[in-house]
Amino acid sequence: MPTCLPIILRRCHACPSGRFRASGKFRVNANHKLLDAWLLALCTTCGETTKLTVVERMNVRSLRPELLDRLHRNDPGLIAELLQNPAVLRRNRIALDWDNAWHLDTGDMNTGDSIALGDEAVDISVRFAARIPVRPVRLRAEGFGLSRAEVERLVAEGNLVSAVRLSGKRSGDFTFTLKR
Numbered sequence: 001m002p003t004c005l006p007i008i009l010r011r012c013h014a015c016p017s018g019r020f021r022a023s024g025k026f027r028v029n030a031n032h033k034l035l036d037a038w039l040l041a042l043c044t045t046c047g048e049t050t051k052l053t054v055v056e057r058m059n060v061r062s063l064r065p066e067l068l069d070r071l072h073r074n075d076p077g078l079i080a081e082l083l084q085n086p087a088v089l090r091r092n093r094i095a096l097d098w099d100n101a102w103h104l105d106t107g108d109m110n111t112g113d114s115i116a117l118g119d120e121a122v123d124i125s126v127r128f129a130a131r132i133p134v135r136p137v138r139l140r141a142e143g144f145g146l147s148r149a150e151v152e153r154l155v156a157e158g159n160l161v162s163a164v165r166l167s168g169k170r171s172g173d174f175t176f177t178l179k180r
Contacts, residue, residue, distance in 0.1 A: 001103060001105050001129040002098075003101055006083060006097055006098045006101045007019050007096070008020040008021065008022065008041050008083070008096060008097075009094060009097055010041075010050065010095075013048070014043065014046050017043050017044060019043070021041065022040075022041050022079050023040040023041060024074060026039055026054070026072075026078075027051065028068075028071050030060070033060050034058065034059060035055055035059075035068075036057060037055040037071050038051035038052060038054060039079060039083075052082075052088065052094065053088075054071070055071075080130070083096060084130055098134070102130075102132050104139060106143050120179065121178065121179045123175060123177050124175065124178060125173070125174075125175045126173060126176075128173055133169040134169060134170065134171070135167075135168070135169050136170055136174070136176075137155075137167075140176070144178075159179045160176060160179070161177045162175070162177070164176075
C-alpha cells in the first residue's frame with residue numbers, strides 16, 4: 001500500500017539534482033477552445049518548479065467535465081492516479097522512486113515460523129493497492145520477518161514456489177506457495 005506520493009526522477013535545469021516532489025497543484029491554461037494542463041513539481045534541492053504535461057492542446061469539449069473539475073480543485077487523488085499512469089510517465093520522460101513511499105500490510109497473517117506450523121503448504125496471495133514496482137523477494141522477506149538471504153535459500157531449496165518470476169520487480173498481483 002502506498003503511504004505517500006513517490007519522488008519524481010527528472011533532471012533539474014537549475015541545479016544538479018534529479019529528484020522532484022509533486023507540489024499538489026495543477027496549472028490549467030486555455031487558449032481559445034484548447035486546454036493545456038500540467039502537474040507542478042518542485043525540485044527537492046533548490047525548489048525550482050517543473051511542469052509535467054497532463055493534457056496538451058485538447059479541445060474543451062473532449063475533456064470530461066469531472067476531470068476538469070478535479071484539475072481546478074487540485075485533487076490529491078488525481079495526482080496519485082496520474083503519477084501511476086504509464087502514458088503520463090512516458091510522455092514526460094520521468095521515472096518514479098518508491099523508496100519509503102509504501103508499506104506492506106500483512107493483515108492478520110502471522111509472521112515467522114508460526115505461519116504454517118501444522119500445514120504442509122500455505123498459499124499466499126499478494127495484492128497491490130497501487131502500481132508500485134517491488135522485488136518479490138523483498139516482499140517475502142518483510143512479510144515473514146526473514147532476511148533476503150533466507151528467502152533466497154527457501155527459493156533455492158524449493159520451499160518457496162511461485163508461478164511468477166522471483167527475480168526482478170513486480171507491480172501486479174501474484175501468489176506463491178510456502179512449503180514446510
